Structures are given as C-alpha cells and as structure tokens.
Amino acid sequence: MLTHRQLATSGIPWSAHVSAIIEGDNWKTSEGNLQTIWASLPAYKPDPHKEDQIIWSQHGTDKFSIATAWDLIRHHSPTQDTHLLIWQKEHIPRHAFILWLAVQGRLRTRDRISTTTAIPSLLCVLCNQEPETHDHLFFRCHHSRAVWETVNRHAGLTWPSLSWNQLIDWAIVAHKCKKNVTSMIARLSLAASVYNVWQERNRRIFSHQFQGRDYLASEIIQVANSLSDCDHHYAFEREDGLLRVPNGTACFPWNIQHTTGFQVPFPFEIFR
Numbered sequence: 519m520l521t522h523r524q525l526a527t528s529g530i531p532w533s534a535h536v537s538a539i540i541e542g543d544n545w546k547t548s549e550g551n552l553q554t555i556w557a558s559l560p561a562y563k564p565d566p567h568k569e570d571q572i573i574w575s576q577h578g579t580d581k582f583s584i585a586t587a588w589d590l591i592r593h594h595s596p597t598q599d600t601h602l603l604i605w606q607k608e609h610i611p612r613h614a615f616i617l618w619l620a621v622q623g624r625l626r627t628r629d630r631i632s633t634t635t636a637i638p639s640l641l642c643v644l645c646n647q648e649p650e651t652h653d654h655l656f657f658r659c660h661h662s663r664a665v666w667e668t669v670n671r672h673a674g675l676t677w678p679s680l681s682w683n684q685l686i687d688w689a690i691v692a693h694k695c696k697k698n699v700t701s702m703i704a705r706l707s708l709a710a711s712v713y714n715v716w717q718e719r720n721r722r723i724f725s726h727q728f729q730g731r732d733y734l735a736s737e738i739i740q741v742a743n744s745l746s747d748c749d750h751h752y753a754f755e756r757e758d759g760l761l762r763v764p765n766g767t768a769c770f771p772w773n774i775q776h777t778t779g780f781q782v783p784f785p786f787e788i789f790r
C-alpha cells in the first residue's frame with residue numbers, strides 16, 4: 519500500500535489507474551521513489567491479458583475473511599488450558615471467578631497490596647506466621663492446608679504437595695477431562711476451597727469474624743449440593759453417602775445431608 523506522501527512525490531496523478539504505471543508486461547519503474555517499492559515485489563508482474571483481482575496475500579488461502587484478518591492483527595500468546603479447570607457446566611460462578619483471579623495471581627493479597635500501599639502487617643491473617651501470598655494461602659498456610667486436606671480426604675481425592683502455580687499446572691493436566699466424575703469433583707473442590715479460604719481471610723480482616731477449620735471444611739463440602747441444579751443429570755438418591763461410577767472405583771463419601779440426593783453427570787450410569 520502506498521502512502522499519500524509516496525503518491526504525492528511520485529508525480530502520478532491522483533486519479534490515475536493502475537494501468538498508468540504499467541509499461542508492456544512490466545511495472546513502469548522510472549517514477550523516482552516507487553522503484554524501491556517495486557523492487558520489493560519481484561513476484562508480482564502485471565499481466566494486461568488478465569482481469570484484475572484482489573489477493574489477500576497475508577494468508578495462505580489468498581482469500582480474505584474476517585477470521586484471517588483478526589488472526590493477523592491479534593496478539594498471539596501460547597495456548598493455555600486453564601479455562602478447562604475453571605469454567606465448567608457445573609461451576610458456581612462466584613467460586614470460578616475467585617479461582618480465576620487466584621490462578622492469575624490477581625487476588626489482592628497483602629504482598630501485592632504492599633507494592634502500592636503501606637500496610638501495617640504483611641502477615642497472613644489465618645496463621646499470623648508467614649507473609650500473605652497466593653502461594654502461602656493456597657495451600658502452604660497450616661490453617662488453609664488443614665481445611666484443604668479435610669475436604670480432599672472427604673472427597674477421596676489426592677493432590678500433590680506443590681506450590682500454587684505448580685498445583686494449577688498439575689491440575690490442568692490431571693483434571694481437565696469434562697466427563698470424568700472424579701475430575702469434576704476435583705475441580706469443584708479446588709474452586710470451593712479457594713473461594714472459602716479467601717472469604718475467611720476477608721471475614722477476619724474486614725469483619726473480625728473467625729470460622730474454625732472444621733466449619734470452613736464443612737462449608738466447602740456442601741458445594742456438592744450445587745450439582746443438583748445442573749441440567750441433563752441423573753438423579754441419585756443417596757443411601758450411604760457414596761457416588762459410584764461405572765468403573766466401580768470412584769466413590770465420593772460427601773455425607774451430604776440433602777433430601778433430594780446427589781446427581782451424576784450424563785452419561786454415567788449409577789450402580790446401586
């Protein structure tokens with residue numbers, strides 16, 4: 519594409535057609551500053567015997583589309599599967615949102631606040647022993663770790679002991695399968711745990727209210743109740759607090775006191 523300045527200094531009339539700069543089968547290169555431009559386009563020779571056509575040279579198909587134009591101008595980043603861990607059909611929006619912020623390290627933890635504002639203490643309000651960071655809150659802090667371990671013991675889940683970022687990387691690989699009941703419970707447990715730990719932290723700071731670990735764990739465990747609102751699920755009337763899926767191994771002893779029962783996502787059959 520030629521700029522206005524290039525056209526103005528080329529001596530070519532503003533109303534000129536492309537034919538004005540074609541001589542025989544070649545570009546007319548005598549026009550001063552156009553020579554360097556033509557030299558950069560050696561592959562394109564004018565052909566007076568063919569009709570003009572517009573080619574979208576930025577894409578392999580030579581055909582313009584909004585998708586190829588957007589792909590050309592957008593900022594390209596490495597593909598991430600984080601969304602598979604956070605956003606799922608059964609997710610609870612407020613849990614997923616807080617988890618989304620936590621995964622990006624964007625919660626207003628005290629270490630982050632201190633970079634812009636002077637605050638009296640950097641210590642975690644759950645244990646008062648270590649600086650409050652994402653890595654500490656989820657789940658290095660002995661208070662949040664105790665809650666996390668109680669929830670996972672209850673759900674029959676095993677998570678490795680890793681830093682926060684490593685834990686998320688591991689979970690994305692281990693629990694991204696949408697149709698696996700164990701992974702679904704793992705994702706919901708993670709989101710509920712992060713949400714409730716963050717809520718407890720805020721309660722202590724802003725309302726000076728404290729909840730015990732067992733109470734916090736029981737609140738998180740109740741997240742399973744939310745599954746009963748999902749569409750396309752088979753109803754399951756709890757008899758012994760266990761969920762059983764076809765392979766017969768994944769059982770989730772939530773011990774939920776819920777009169778309408780617990781539900782398993784389609785297409786899993788329930789073995790009673």
Ligand SMILES: [Zn+2]
Pocket residue numbers: 642643644645646647648654659660661
């Ligand atoms: Zn702590």
